[in-house]
Amino acid sequence: MKKIAIIGGGIIGMTLASYLDKTKFAITVFDSEVGQATKASAGIISPWLSKRRNKKWYQLAREGAAFYEKLVCDFHLDASVYTKSGTLLLRKKNDLEELFTLAESRKKEAPEIGELRKLTAEETQKQLPLLKRQPSLHISGGGRLDGAAYLQELKQQALANGIRFEKRNITLSKTTDWLLHEAVTGNLLGTFDFVAVTAGPGLKNLLSPLGYQVDVRPQKGQLLSFTTAFKDSQKWPVAMLDGESDLIPFNNGTILLGATHENEAGFDLNPTQEAYEHLRTVSQPFLDSDELFSKINPTFRVGTRAYTSDFAPFFGPLEDQTIVVASGLGSSGLTTGPYIGYLLADYFHNQSIDTTPYQKSMDTYIKKETNK
Ligand SMILES: Cc1cc2nc3c(=O)[nH]c(=O)nc-3n(C[C@H](O)[C@H](O)[C@H](O)COP(=O)(O)OP(=O)(O)OC[C@H]3O[C@@H](n4cnc5c(N)ncnc54)[C@H](O)[C@@H]3O)c2cc1C
Known part of the structure; x- marks a missing residue:
């Protein structure tokens, strides 16, 4: 049996651990549980009408969204974790017709987009009563994932399958095996045959002592969580508002509004008044009233995403x-x-x-320093 360490227990690390063959690998997941993006996330699974022009990213995102059907089946995820909620797309400009044409053409290679419908102003508000009356595009295949609930569900299944978990901040070194140390004390925690580093923006610091330069940076994301009196909010679709905000309804009147993309805030996890004001301003043109903000005090969720110079992900050996x-x-x-x-x-x-269909070559993002 080979020993494998997974450093980072977010959505990649936990899914990897869950799919590994437990008869061939003894698996330990190490996670510092600081600033995790998956737990803080908004939850929208609806990549098809993105304005991004990166074709490799789109292929990965399209296949990733289609993969959800298998994921739900493999791990028996119920509606409290993932649901095909449908997505509403709203625009400031009157370009819904253009968006509809794009959706129709994308649907040819991505049938999972589902049914496309142009909604009248009245129909839009009926679908999601917090929105102002305005036309929208509804795509039935859009989904909503509760990131924290997903990790919790997979962890329960993983524990039952003998996977070990350690809440630790890790550093990494190599002799013939991989050595994992506790970051502050330097104590050796174990030796491993294989290692998977799925640590978000923490990858840079983990690989630096091994002589790698990594093109990855932290991006702060803040979103607001409101508790409203609506009891049927879990039936509402997710709304992608033009600009930098989305409205994501969850169970029992919980509504998320987010998120910010702050490239200069490093690993800071403090909620800010600026984020609150920003999210209020960008969502305001789409909301029926300002009641959400004036009557209900939101709580903040803050997490750290990882991003690269070309805003594309990378993965592989x-x-x-x-x-x-x-x-x-x-x-x-x-x-x-x-x-x-x-x-x-x-x-x-x-x-x-x-990985060639999905990304540029790995050395675009990770380079070995020649003197190490
Ligand atoms: C506010 C917000 C909203 C978002 N909304 C959406 C959305 O609607 N749709 C969507 O598709 N995506 C969304 N995202 C993006 C998505 O959440 C992230 O891209 C994804 O969760 C990243 O997963 P990951 O496993 O790479 O990293 P993470 O989930 O960040 O997990 C990495 C883990 O590694 C751990 N770690 C780091 N360094 C070390 C170390 N040295 N030792 C041990 N552990 C370490 C961290 O503590 C963390 O728990 C959102 C993100 C944020 C922040």
Whole structure:
């Protein structure tokens, strides 16, 4: 039995652990539980009408969204974890017709988009009563994932399957085996045959002592969580508002509004008044009234995403094929993360992986320093 350490228990690490063959691998997941993006996330799985032009990213996101059907089935995820809620798209400009045409053409290779409907102003508000009366585009295949509930569900299943968990901040070194140390004390925690580093923006510090330069940075994301009196909110679709905000209804009147994309805040996890004001301003043109803000005090969720210079994710083995890495998932990591975890598990089973359809070569993001 080979020993494998997974550093980072977010959506990639936990999905990878869950798909690994437990008869071949003894698995330990190490996670510092600081600033985790998956737990803080909004939950939208709906990549098809993104304005991004990166074709490789789109292929990964499209396949990632389609992968949800298998994921739900493999791990018996119920509606409290993932639901095909449908997505409403709202625009400031009157370009819904253009969006509809794009959706129709994308649907040819992504039938999971589901049914497309142009909604009248009245129909939009009926679908999601917090919205102002305005036309929208409804796509029935859009989904909503509760990131924290997903991790909790997978952890329960993993514990029953003998996977070990350690809440630790880790540093990494290599002799013939991989050595994992507790970051503050330097105490050796164990030796491993394989290691998967799925630590979000923490990848950079983990690989630096091994002589790698990694093009990945932290991006602060804040969102607001409101508790409203609506009891049927779990039936509402997710609303993607033009600009930098989305409205994500969960169970029992819980509504998320977010999120910010702050590239200069480093690993800071403090909620800010600026984020509150920003989210209020960008969502205001789409909301029926300001009641959400004036009557109900929101709580903040803050997490740290990882992003690269070209805002694209990367994953796969390094030169030394006993280590795999994955990071840079940015704002769409709930969509791409489970599929990446699955592909990495497949790599450990078969010792091969073809990432070329999904990303530029690994040395675009990770370079070995020549003097180390
Ligand atoms: C506010 C917000 C809203 C979002 N909304 C959406 C959305 O609607 N749709 C979507 O698709 N995506 C969304 N995302 C993006 C998505 O959440 C992330 O891209 C994805 O969760 C990243 O997963 P990950 O497993 O790579 O990293 P993470 O979930 O961040 O997990 C990495 C883990 O590694 C641990 N770690 C780091 N360094 C170490 C170390 N040295 N030792 C031990 N552990 C370590 C961290 O503590 C963390 O728990 C959102 C993100 C944020 C912050």
